[in-house]
Amino acid sequence: MKKTSAESRIAELREQIREHDHRYYVLAEPTISDQQYDELSAELQRLEAEHPELVTPDSPTQRVAGTPLSEFRQVTHSVPMLSVDNTYSEGELREFDRRVAKGLGGETYQYVIDPKIDGVAISLRYEKGRLVLAATRGDGERGDDITQNARTIRAIPLQLKPPQRLADPPVPDVVEARGEVFWPLKDFQAFNEARATAGEPVFANPRNATAGTLKQLDPRIVGERRLSFTAHGFGEIEPFPKVETQYDLWRRFRAWGIPVSRYFQRADSIDAAVEFVHQWGKRRDGLDYATDGLVIKVDRLDQRDTLGTTSRSPRWCIAFKFAAERARTKLESVRFQVGKLGTITPVANLKPVLLAGTTVKSASLHNFDQIDRLGVKVGDMVFVEKAGEIIPQVVAVDLDARGPDVQGIRPPRKCPECESETVRDENGVFLRCVNPACPAQIKERLRYFCGRDQMDIEGVGPALVDQLVDQGLVHEFADLYRLEERRDELIALERMGAKSADNLLGAIAKSKAHPLARLLAALNIPHVGVNTAALLAEHFGTIDGLMAADMDALQEVEGIGPELAESIHGFLHRKAGQQTIEHLRAVGVNMKQPKRQTAGPQPFAGKTIVVTGTLERFGRKEVQDLIAKLGGKAAGSVSGKTDFVVVGADPGSKLDKARTLKVEVIDENEFCRRAGLT
Ligand SMILES: [Zn+2]
Missing domain, CATH: 3.40.50.10190 (BRCT domain)
Structure with missing residues (x-):
């Protein structure tokens, strides 16, 4: 069959996108901007939508595919995933070296050293160059099949790169790469900030958040979080390439497109290794991932076989861990923050203390369960840690230093903002203010409503929201659209003036015409983000269509399970939700999703x-x-x-x-x- 021009353009785009992924993740030398990359992806998506018959599972557009699972399948590792022995002392490192020297009976040997990524260990299996299985470590023998989730991670190639020159050796039939999935610090921080803005509880640290993300049964959730991957080991490789050392195997991995650490290094002796460890103690803060140490391995693969393994871990490998950075200070008081859904988060006010190069004045206490676990009281001397975490945390109490005048931390019975009664949520971990008119919540929800991915109303920052609510100009979303009638009062606000008031009114008026998807994303329906909002809008077309949908009809939308359906249905059928929508309709906000342009015959129209x-x-x-x-x-x-x-x-x-x-x-x-x- 003759290749059509679309077919060859699709092939070309896929090749380019794979190459740019390789440059970005493996070589760390991107040659195009993020925007240019997005344009290539968008063009490919458009072409594939026009030619669905040309879509293949290994196309870069198919990273997020498949439906939520009900549970993960268990798989047995072809080669067990062992754990690595840890040490915190240089003395034990030298002890390890003496055992290696003895085990190798006088042979010379070298080490390879690699920063230890504080992530979640997984195994990736490629057959004939294609990713066929991704599994968690589990108990080392058996783990969970998380292939759907791993596919969404752009650093993980769906297809290995074939040899570039004829002289290059072919990719083996089976390649198992083992490594860590991690959340790059910058992206993690941005994600947590967005959650905080949305009034949702933030994640304590990137490693826990990564583990929690990989356990998601819905790959779309994983796809929205920008996890990454770096290989540090291997399982089955068949046929095994002609390489004698880990060092050379890494070069093959790189050529195949599997990301390996950019920092791995050889050391001729334990002295050189120790030197490297000391250097890393200072450098590690500059990395884009959390690291808590270094892994030191014998380089030659045959020597590894000679040394063998104990029942738990290899004898040719050890991890040197840095002690976490920790500071001791006084917990002076606790404040309670109210999020947009009313979640009340306890935050510790600390006597300022220097920790990992920054002055820390507050630390998260996460929730009231955590306070109980720690047994912490106001007035206690506490230990604060920041080991890779962005947000400092209270990790322990110095009980020996407890004075007589410490005071227990009681969950507030009333909301600190509106004084209405608080309730524990279903699983008892979070405390909420359930007053829908709580000003703290209204402010959070308004900020969110005006956000860039929601109604996109420019110029509505936190300071303005505070004023609008405090001055009684806005009680609910629809009030934004009634501000026109109160232009004089608007102008009278601090730092406002006629010109900015008119700009603001213009931006608000413009937002009325946005498609339904944006409105649904803006309404603060629990668990409904931008993607789910778009799915709902496209499926039902109008808000009335959506409101008429029962639980079954909602679950007909691909990717919407019972829990999400209940959340949506609950929101749309409670008085508060219905009022919000009716008031927005009354002020002229668009409630329809424009039909997608369609071309060609429509044999399935309405089916x-x-x-x-x-x-x-x-x-x-x-x-x-x-x-x-x-x-x-x-x-x-x-x-x-x-x-x-x-x-x-x-x-x-x-x-x-x-x-x-x-x-x-x-x-x-x-x-x-x-x-x-x-
Ligand atoms: Zn309240």
């Missing part, structure tokens, strides 16, 4: 179609895109509104449900016929 099982000719995402392109709705579950169900190999319970509900069931050939493909 709701469910696919179950594996099709021969299409991947999951492909068939969904095809249905959408032909005017239909690809739904995630069967209901009375389903027009027909397409059944592939190994169909699931959806087929049973279709039979129970007497919904038409067709096979792949019939589907192709109806789609006009045969």
